[in-house]
Amino acid sequence: MVQVSDIDISIVIPVYHVPEELLLRCLQSIKSIRGLSREVLLVADGEDQTVCSGPAVRKFAEEADFPVFFHVKKHEGVSAARNYGISHSCGTWIFFMDADDYICGDAFEKIAPGLKGEEMDLVIMDYSMMTGNECSRHYYKKEMDFINLDSFQRDILKPQSGAGFVWSKLYRREWLSRSGVCFDTELSAAEDAEFVLKLALKKPKVFNVPYNSYYYCYNPQSAVHSFRQDYADRYINGMQKIRDDLKRENAMTQLQDEYDSCVLYHLLLIAVNFSFHPENPSKGKKRIHNFQKITRQKIFKEALKNIHLENFSMTRKVTLVCIRLHLYRVVEMIAKIRHRQRET
Structure with missing residues (x-):
């Protein structure tokens, strides 16, 4: 058995309403890590979560050549579960996983020698998006090198860059502790980007x-895409928290354009996943009226004055121009097309 003092990577996995077979797939993939010692912290987000203590998971933990720890806490959301995992971890590095995802262990073998030193605080790695049987590889940068911090901060505010995702990154635990940064438990949307941005504003040494x-x-059919009455409020809260972070670190001036683009990106999400969602009980003119009220909120009103269309795909460019010209029927039509595409 690996000694706790020798742990290289602590893998923190919040568990909430995940099928046991997916959690087992996640755990099995961790076996493929070579060249680094590791521990797994399963954090059940709610006392009713029995999947962590199921016989198959217990059997895996007993047979694994690395420690698997089980933690159960009251249901407070993924951010609180990750903070709990951080506080109970012992590894030199922390790696976050979702319980229904899995890992590519040989990548750690290639970077293992570098992780033994102290030259890096945050390591960014590539990831792949699995949609059914289709796999699409996502790169951040194609060079193995240190990353310009200003560029990284800007990219976090560009959701399409992938820089703001909390997974596919290694965080030096000692540096993370000194930074004082943790996940905001009041957020249930945009919490990943808010966390990574707060870290980036603390000036870590970032390696790609x-x-x-x-x-x-x-999963395009997941609950993430189901209609929620609080959807718009959750994302507006996330954008406001990010704005507060930037102001607190005196970074708003240099990142204003990227922040406004991030706000507009989430306005487009609100249009598709809330205002013009097929399950939205409001109909016809009421839908348009409610969406118009959202666009008049200060956070969106200011961002719409500072549109940088080069930061968006063609469909998003068209949608933003239509919002700015108050062509809300066209916005509704685009949202309907997006939902039909998800169903096919």
């Missing part, structure tokens, strides 16, 4: 490794 480390399993 162009190897695939993580398989994110995207």
Whole structure:
């Protein structure tokens, strides 16, 4: 058995309403890590979560050549579960996983020698998006090298860059502790980007490794895309928290354009996943009226004055122009097309 003092990577996995077979797939993938010692912290987010203590998971833990720890806490959300995992970890590095995803262990073998030193605080690795049987590889940078911090901060505010995802990254635990940064438990949307941005504003030494480390399993039918009455409020809260972070670190001036683009990106999400969602009980003119009220909120009103269309795909460019010109029927039509595409 690996000694706790020798742990290289602590892998923190919040568990909440995940099928046991997916959690086992996640755990089995961790076996493939070579060249680094590891521990797994399963954090059950709610006392009703019995999957962590199921016989198959217990059997895996007993047979694994690395420690698997079980923690149960009251249900407070994924951010609180990750903070709990951080506080109970012992490894030199921390790696976050979702319980229904899996890992590519050989990537760690290639970077293992570098992780033994103290030259890096944050390591960014590639990831793959799994949609059914289709796999699409996502690169951040294609060079193995240190990353310009200003560029990294800007990219975190560009959701399409992938820089703001909390997974596919290694965080030096000692540096993370000194930074004082933790996940905001008041957020239930945009919490990943808010956490990574707060870290980036603390000026870590960031290193890029162009190897695939993580398989994110995207489910277009998941609850994430189901209609929620609080959807818009959750994302507005996330954007406001990010704004507060930037102001507190005196970084708003240099990141204003990227922040406004991030706000507009989430306005487009609100249009598709809330205002013009097929399950939205409001109909016809009421839907448009409610969406118009959202666009008049200060956070969106200011961002719409500072549109940088080069930061968006063609469909998003068209949608933003339509919002700015108050062509809300066209926005509704685009949202309907997006939902039909998800169903096919």
